[in-house]
Amino acid sequence: MADYTIYPDVASLVDAAAGRFIEVAHKAIEVYGSFAVVLAGGSTPRALYRRLSGAPYNNQVDWNRVYLFWGDERSVPPDHPDSNYRMVRDTLLEGGLVPPANVYRIRGDMEPQQAAINYEQRLRNLFDGQPARQQQHGETTLIRFDLVLLGMGSDGHTASLFPGTTALRETQHMVAAHYVEKLGAWRITLTAPAINAAHNVLFFVSGDNKATTLQQVLQGAYQPDVLPAQFIRPEDGTLMWMVDAAAAAYLEQNP
């Protein structure tokens, strides 16, 4: 059973998630000298990224040691309104907190399959020679991020792991590109094994439109092809769900 915490409103949820971000950042910088964090896309985390870019959080970590990655990206240019990179650029990065050289966006402006290959290669090049940040998974060596932030769609998807799609079955690569029929669009995404290799995973869910799905994901039958967020079970890492009261409306509270 995943560990979840309910917060009364979005503001307290955002502060809790910001606190967890800083906590993991401190530990990672202490151990590795840097903090490798995968950011979620969509709209929910916008408030979190904006909160981290301001006081007190903006001076609670050495941002020069923070390396940013994305859990998924839409197949659009970086200045497109739908770009997950642009959402972070306009919030967390607005004040220039993180050196541009530490920002590893997924190349949504590239042909999607090439973008997936490109991203995986850049990850491997960056972390090559850091065994503590690698994990053997069958024939594949996975990169172990310090923290992966994830949202959840009302259909149970996370990152761009959508129900019934080929990306759910990808186990040899860390990054996959696939055409999502229901969206009529290509997406590039970290795969479930790549996310599950992380030291820490944090789901950040808000809003009454997620309540039914959240109850199914956390307390219902294990059916990850239908509810891909259920694929996320870190092999050797923590899994936390931080949710607001609206999203938690149907959760049966622990007795």
Ligand code: 6PG
């Ligand atoms: C994306 C995200 C996606 C998101 C969920 C929730 O690219 O859209 O990575 O997985 O986290 O769709 O999105 P909201 O936060 O907008 O509800």
